[in-house]
Structure formats: structure tokens, C-alpha cells
Amino acid sequence: xxxxxxxxxxxxxxxxxxxxxxxxxxxxxxxxxxxxxxxxxxxxxxxxxxxxxxxxxxxxxxxxxxxxxxxxxxxxxxxxxxxxxxxxxxxxxxxxxxxxxxxxxxxxxxxxxxxxxxxxxxxxxxxxxxxxxxxxxxxxxxxxxxxxxxxxxxxxxxxxxxxxxxxxxxxxxxxxxxxxxxxxxxxxx
Amino acid sequence: xxxxxxxxxxxxxxxxxxxxxxxxxxxxxxxxxxxxxxxxxxxxxxxxxxxxxxxxxxxxxxxxxxxxxxxxxxxxxxxxxxxxxxxxxxxxxxxxxxxxxxxxxxxxxxxxxxxxxxxxxxxxxxxxxxxxxxxxxxxxxxxxxxxxxxxxxxxxxxxxxxxxxxxxxxxxxxxxxxxxxxxxxxxxxxxxxxxxxxxxxxxxxxxxxxxxxxxxxxxxxxxxxxxxxxxxxxxxxxxxxxxxxxxxxxxxxxxxxxxxxxxxxxxxxxxxxxxxxxxxxxxxxxxxxxxxxxxxxxxxxxxxxxxxxxxxxxxxxxxxxxxxxxxxxxxxxxxxxxxxxxxxxxxxxxxxxxxxxxxxxxxxxxxxxxxxxxxxxxxxxxxxxxxxxxxxxxxxxxxxxx
Numbered sequence: 363x364x365x366x367x368x369x370x371x372x373x374x375x376x377x378x379x380x381x382x383x384x385x386x387x388x389x390x391x392x393x394x395x396x397x398x399x400x401x402x403x404x405x406x407x408x409x410x411x412x413x414x415x416x417x418x419x420x421x422x423x424x425x426x427x428x429x430x431x432x433x434x435x436x437x438x439x440x441x442x443x444x445x446x447x448x449x450x451x452x453x454x455x456x457x458x459x460x461x462x463x464x465x466x467x468x469x470x471x472x473x474x475x476x477x478x479x480x481x482x483x484x485x486x487x488x489x490x491x492x493x494x495x496x497x498x499x500x501x502x503x504x505x506x507x508x509x510x511x512x513x514x515x516x517x518x519x520x521x522x523x524x525x526x527x528x529x530x531x532x533x534x535x536x537x538x539x540x541x542x543x544x545x546x547x548x549x550x551x
Numbered sequence: 552x553x554x555x556x557x558x559x560x561x562x563x564x565x566x567x568x569x570x571x572x573x574x575x576x577x578x579x580x581x582x583x584x585x586x587x588x589x590x591x592x593x594x595x596x597x598x599x600x601x602x603x604x605x606x607x608x609x610x611x612x613x614x615x616x617x618x619x620x621x622x623x624x625x626x627x628x629x630x631x632x633x634x635x636x637x638x639x640x641x642x643x644x645x646x647x648x649x650x651x652x653x654x655x656x657x658x659x660x661x662x663x664x665x666x667x668x669x670x671x672x673x674x675x676x677x678x679x680x681x682x683x684x685x686x687x688x689x690x691x692x693x694x695x696x697x698x699x700x701x702x703x704x705x706x707x708x709x710x711x712x713x714x715x716x717x718x719x720x721x722x723x724x725x726x727x728x729x730x731x732x733x734x735x736x737x738x739x740x741x742x743x744x745x746x747x748x749x750x751x752x753x754x755x756x757x758x759x760x761x762x763x764x765x766x767x768x769x770x771x772x773x774x775x776x777x778x779x780x781x782x783x784x785x786x787x788x789x790x791x792x793x794x795x796x797x798x799x800x801x802x803x804x805x806x807x808x809x810x811x812x813x814x815x816x817x818x819x820x821x822x823x824x825x826x827x828x829x830x831x832x833x834x835x836x837x838x839x840x841x842x843x844x845x846x847x848x849x850x851x852x853x854x855x856x857x858x859x860x861x862x863x864x865x866x867x868x869x870x871x872x873x874x875x876x877x878x879x880x881x882x883x884x885x886x887x888x889x890x891x892x893x894x895x896x897x898x899x900x901x902x903x904x905x906x907x908x909x910x911x912x913x914x915x916x917x918x919x920x921x922x923x924x925x926x927x928x929x930x931x932x933x934x935x936x937x938x939x940x941x942x943x944x945x946x947x948x949x950x951x952x953x
Contacts, residue, residue, distance in 0.1 A: 395595075396724050398733050418721035420596040424627075425719035426693050 363387040364472070366408035368419050370395045378412065385474070395419055400426070410474060412438045438474065500538030507541035510548045556781040559588045560788065563600040563621035566593060566723060566818040567659025568741040568770045568828040569640045569844055570613050571808055572844060572876030576795035578811050583857040585787040585792070585895075593817050596721060597691045604774060605631045610781075611773035611788065612638060617860040619772040621693040623883050624861075632775035636888035637850045638788045639769040639796065641843040641927070643695050643828075644711040644759035648736040648800040649729050652685070653754045660758040663932040674714045679743070687711075688720040688728060688737040696738040697865040699762050711867075723819060729753045740768070741828035741842060742820045750825055760840030763908075764928040767856045778888075789892035793850050794795065796899065800845040805831035848901055848917065849894075855905035859937055899924050909936035 366385050368374050379389050390406040393399060395414075399422045403411070413420060423437060429529035503527065510521035564570040573591055576582045582589040592609060595602045601618060603609040621631035648656065656669040661780065687704075689696040697717070704711045711717055720728045722743045728734045729752040731815055736753070743753045759766055771792055778785050809826040812818055818825060828842065843849045857880035864870040886904045893900045901919040906917075909931045917924045931937070 396727060398728075398731075400718055401733070415599055416595050417603070418595040418724060420598040421691050421721050422719045424598045 363404065363410060364390045364408045366391045366393065366402065366406055366411045368393045368395070368399065368411065368417050368423075370417070373416065374414075387474070393419070394492040399423060410438065411459040415439050496538070499538075500541070502540055502547060507544045507548075511545065514548075553783050553787075555586055555784045555787055557610070557784045558586055559590075560610040560784070561592055561608070562589045563592050563603060563609040564618055564817070564927060565595075565597065565600065565613060566820075567769075568642055568812065568818065568825060569842060570817065571812055571829070572639050572792050572795045573613060574811055574817065575799055577809055579795065579798060580813070581791040581795040582788075583790040583799070587784070587787055587791060588901050591817075595723075597694075601627070601629060604633070604772065605629055607777075610777060610878065611771060613769050614772040615691055615694040615696075615744050616767045616770045617693040617695065617698070617864070618691075618855065619770065620857055620860055620879065620883050621864070621869070623775075624864070624870060624874065624879060626864065627693060631646045632882070634775050634778050634883055634885050634888075635659045635770040635772045635852055636778075636785065636892065637771050637792060638767050638856075639771060639792065639844070639850070641765045641768055641847075641849045642758070642760045643768050644699060644738055645741075645755040646700065646738045646757045647729070647744045647747045647753040647755045649734070649753045650751070651732075652735045653756070656756075658756060663703055663761050664707075667703060667709070670704075670729055671708050674709060678714070685715045685735040686718055687715055687735070688718050688725065688734040688739075690722055690739060691719060693864075695759065695766060695768055695860075696740070698860065698867075699759050699766065699804050699819070700738040702863070703757065703762050703866060703932070705772045705941055706935075713891050726750050726752050742818070742824035745824040745827055746820045749821060753903075758839070758840040762932050764911075764930045765843060765849070767853070770852070775882075778885075781838045786888060786892045786895065789889060790895040793893055793898055794896045796845040796850055797896070800843065800849075802831035805829045808893075826945055843927065846925070847914075847923050848899075849927075850889070850898075851901055852886055853904070853906055854880045854884045854886065855908065855937070857881075857884040858905075859908065862937075885944050907938045908938065909934070 363386075365382055367375055367389060368380055369378075376391055379392070382389055390408055391402050393402055395417045397419075399419045403426065411423065420439075445469060507526055508519060508522040511517050511525055512519060514521075517525065526540055526544065527537060529544070530537045533540065535543070553771060562573060563695075577589055577591055581767075592603075594612075597615060597618065600609070600612045600614060602620065605622075614635075616635075616638065618627070619635050621627040622629050622631050622633045655673055656666065658666055658669055675683070681790050687700060690699050691697065700717070701711045706717075709715070718734065722739050725734075725739045725743050726747045729737065737747075739747075747753045747892050748755060759768075771789065773785065784925065794922050799808055806826070807933070808831075809829045812825050812829070813822045827902075830841065854877070855946065858876050861870065861874065861876040861879060865876075868924055881904070886901075890900045899919055901917060901924065902919050906929075908929045911926070911928050912930045913928050915926050917926045
């Protein structure tokens with residue numbers, strides 16, 4: 363696992379580095395708070411980013427997940443306040459894991475595992491949601507397109523569907539996209 | 552005095568001049584006068600402020616005006632409903648370009664139209680020559696800075712997603728990023744634009760005031776849950792901050808405020824730039840673009856401001872789902888709470904929850920049941936106006952310029 367560390371506490375960084383290496387990970391970059399996070403992510407392509415809760419670079423990191431074509435990555439945040447409630451709620455809040463106080467090297471591996479699992483789960487849910495939405499939109503548009511064909515060309519529902527399917531195959535596009543293309547044209551005429 | 556649910560509070564702020572209302576309220580006793588004992592916590596990132604407010608480590612905080620909306624819409628990964636009952640200030644941001652870009656644009660006195668055209672010409676030439684994309688920085692995905700920058704670029708015929716790269720850089724790191732050539736320009740709040748100039752890192756070419764006169768900037772935000780559990784404390788807090796903002800907008804107090812800011816050590820910028828950002832000589836000048844903390848109903852949480860932000864989120868595809876902008880805006884921006892708090896400190900309030908934007912090029916008078924309020928101009932640089940049709944019933948406030 364390629365890990366990037368963002369922290370201004372050199373002692374903690376050294377400790378983390380050791381613990382990560384012992385767990386079989388590679389620390390590909392170590393950044394202070396004023397360094398160029400975006401360039402570092404682009405250059406090192408880390409699989410995981412560990413960042414201090416009070417690092418100013420958190421805003422930059424957060425922006426990478428927004429309107430961004432960049433691959434989102436799991437993020438582990440280290441908090442210095444021992445507030446377990448904060449950890450619990452912040453974990454719910456999109457950060458993959460919130461670790462509070464005490465960098466116990468023995469716990470590091472499980473924290474990283476949980477962070478990645480949570481991240482994957484989150485990504486899978488998002489994909490599923492996007493898929494479902496597309497499927498629903500497809501079904502709606504295909505029905506509409508069939509309706510247009512039936513009405514304008516006096517076809518049966520089956521024939522309309524076949525026409526649409528042929529159109530999609532001929533153009534090598536998905537059925538939903540073919541339906542939307544047809545609807546767009548129908549609107550113009 | 553009413554019973555408060557909680558009197559000891561922790562509030563978060565980011566090292567910027569527009570945190571002044573919080574520092575002044577603490578140091579000049581405005582919190583104490585409302586029975587509150589407030590500890591301020593200087594946070595280094597907006598993400599950390601938001602997480603700590605959500606987690607209850609902070610009771611409330613200074614936030615970028617679009618942040619509570621983004622949290623309520625669930626588009627910022629937190630998805631925790633938040634409310635704001637007051638704006639902390641208007642204006643204050645500026646777009647600064649690096650020395651090199653400034654020379655290439657060939658500008659001297661700048662204004663948004665000329666600067667936009669110069670930039671567009673330059674970017675077109677860049678593209679033909681196959682040069683790298685310029686990098687423009689702002690401070691957070693959900694910030695007025697981000698939307699002001701995109702608004703100006705788009706109105707100038709520049710596609711912010713195709714013609715350049717937008718990046719986030721925390722305000723205190725902006726000057727160094729300009730110096731290092733990491734970024735070519737930035738939109739940042741006071742005093743960091745001036746600090747960039749005094750460090751020889753770049754020039755301020757346009758202010759946010761020039762893009763949209765008296766645009767909303769920071770707000771006081773709490774979670775909706777906190778607001779429901781602490782209604783009286785919330786009103787006391789808003790009342791204290793309104794009083795603090797009113798104090799700040801009296802010219803004779805600005806120098807003292809600058810000194811409080813310097814003494815607090817919260818904003819690690821050159822003292823001269825802090826003093827300049829709070830310069831009293833420009834207060835009231837119609838085109839000064841100075842920070843406004845109170846005048847012209849500056850603290851009122853106009854629902855139309857929230858609607859404008861939601862429209863921008865939609866425009867730039869941060870919101871892709873169908874949302875009822877007016878309902879969301881009315882859930883997050885709470886003029887009702889503001890009115891109750893303002894009554895405690897004897898401040899005139901608008902009767903309506905919304906107003907039109909872009910219709911006034913000069914100060915105008917808003918008549919209210921509590922007395923007339925002299926309002927500032929609200930013009931957009933490209934002459935656009937903003938009135939959301941769905942908001943029409945809320946928008947009867949605001950007279951056309953006569």
C-alpha cells in the first residue's frame with residue numbers, strides 16, 4: 363500500500379513511518395502543512411492519505427473530492443482532541459477514519475484496514491446509486507421514445523421497441539442513449 | 552434576562568480579518584453583556600471547523616456563507632443540517648494575480664470587464680501555443696470566493712473547467728503559493744490579497760465588491776440540532792455579534808479593532824495589512840469595497856443570498872439532484888431568529904426575508920416597520936439581476952432605483 367503522510371509533527375511522522383513500514387506499507391511522501399498537496403498526490407499516486415486534523419492542507423484535500431476528475435482516495439484523519447464523539451461523527455462524515463490521540467502502532471493496521479473497507483463500501487454505494495439512477499432514467503426514456511414511434515408511425519409497442527433496438531445497434535450506442543437521441547429529434551420536428 | 556440553556560461556549564474561527572466580530576465581541580464584552588462566556592478557537596482549515604461543529608467540539612463557528620447550505624444539502628460529505636441566523640460581513644475578497652501574469656495581461660487600473668477580456672485573450676493565445684493551463688486558487692469548494700471567481704471568468708467568456716485549473720489553497724498559504732509560482736492567481740479574503748502585494752508576490756486586480764457589490768461573505772453557523780436545543784443561547788449569541796458588528800462599523804472604532812486583532816495574534820499577517828483592511832477612511836464611500844460588518848442590514852440573513860449560492864452550486868454541478876432551492880434556503884437561513892435577536896439590541900430589521908440583487912448601482916432606502924435602513928448598492932459587474940421567480944412572494948422587499 364502506498365501511503366502519503368501530511369503532518370507537521372515530525373516525531374509523530376517518524377513513529378507513523380515506522381509503524382507503516384512494519385505493517386508492510388510504503389510511505390511514498392511526507393508533507394509539511396505548507397507543501398503542494400495536489401502536486402504530491404499527482405506525482406506519488408498514493409492509495410491512502412493520512413492527515414492531521416489541524417492541517418491547513420485538509421481543505422485542499424477535501425477539494426480533490428469535489429468537481430474533480432481525480433480518483434478519490436481513502437483518507438485517515440488524526441485528531442489530537444480525545445473526543446470519541448467527534449471521532450464517531452466525523453467518521454460518518456465522509457472521512458474514512460478518524461483516529462483520536464495516541465498513535466498506537468499496533469492499532470495502525472486495523473485502522474487502515476477499516477478505513478479502506480469503509481472507503482470501498484462508500485464507493486460501491488455511490489456507484490450503485492448512480493447505476494440505479496441511470497437504469498430508471500433509461501427505462502423512462504425508452505418508454506417515451508416507444509410512445510413517440512407508436513404515435514407517429516402507427517407501430518405496435520413491440521415493433522417500436524424493435525425499431526429502437528435496431529437503431530441502437532446500428533449506431534453502436536446504448537438503448538437508453540438511442541431513446542434520448544430519438545426524443546431530442548422528435549422535439550425538433 | 553431570559554434563561555440561557557448554556558452559557559459557556561466554544562466558537563471556531565479562521566485567521567482572517569472578517570473574524571473581527573468574534574474577537575471584538577470577546578474583548579469588548581459584547582458576549583458577556585448577553586450572559587455568555589465565549590472561548591475562541593483558531594482553526595487552520597474550514598474542513599476542520601465544520602467537522603468540529605458537527606462533532607460538538609465547537610458550539611458554533613465563523614463559516615463561509617455557502618458552507619451551512621452545502622452541509623444541509625449533503626453535498627459536502629458531512630450531510631448534517633446547519634443553520635445561520637446572521638451574516639458576519641459583506642465584501643472583503645480580492646482576486647490577485649502573480650507578478651508574471653500581471654505583466655502578461657498588461658493591465659494598469661483594473662476593473663472586471665477589462666481584466667476578464669485581457670485574461671481571455673491571454674488564455675486563447677496560451678491554448679494556440681500549447682502552453683500549460685494557468686492555475687487559479689480559491690479557498691474552499693463551498694465559498695463565495697469560488698463562486699465569485701467562476702462568475703467573473705464565465706461572464707468574461709472563459710470556461711473555468713476547460714480553460715484553466717481551479718485549486719484550493721488555504722488563505723495563510725496563498726502568498727507563498729504565488730511566490731513559488733504554484734498558482735498564477737487567487738481569490739482570497741482580507742488581509743491575504745494585501746499581504747501578497749506587500750510581499751511582492753502579486754497584485755490585486757479586482758475586488759469581490761467589483762464583481763458583486765456588497766456580496767455576502769462569512770456567517771455564524773451552528774448545527775440545526777444545536778439551534779433547536781439552545782434557542783435562547785442562540786439568540787443571545789446572535790444579539791452579541793450584531794452589537795459587535797455595529798461597534799465595528801463605527802469609523803472611530805476601526806483602529807482599535809485592528810489593534811485588538813493584532814494583539815490577539817490570531818491572524819499571522821503583517822500588522823500594516825490588518826490596519827489597511829479595517830481602514831476607516833473608506834467607510835461609507837460608495838465604491839470603496841471595504842469590509843462592511845453592519846451597515847445596510849449587512850447582518851440580515853437574506854434568504855435570496857442563500858438561493859443565489861444554491862443556484863451557483865447547481866450551475867457548477869456541485870448539486871446534480873433536483874432541489875427546491877427556496878425551501879432549502881429558508882431552512883438554513885433564519886431571518887426569524889435574527890429578528891428576535893436584533894430586537895434585544897435595538898437594531899432595525901427588514902420586514903421581508905428576501906431582496907432583489909443587481910438593481911441598485913448606488914445606496915437606496917429600505918423602509919421597514921422599525922424605521923428606514925440605508926442599503927448599499929447590489930450591482931453585478933455584468934449588469935445581471937437576480938430574482939428567483941419561485942422566491943417572488945418573499946421578494947417584495949427592495950425598491951427599484953428611482
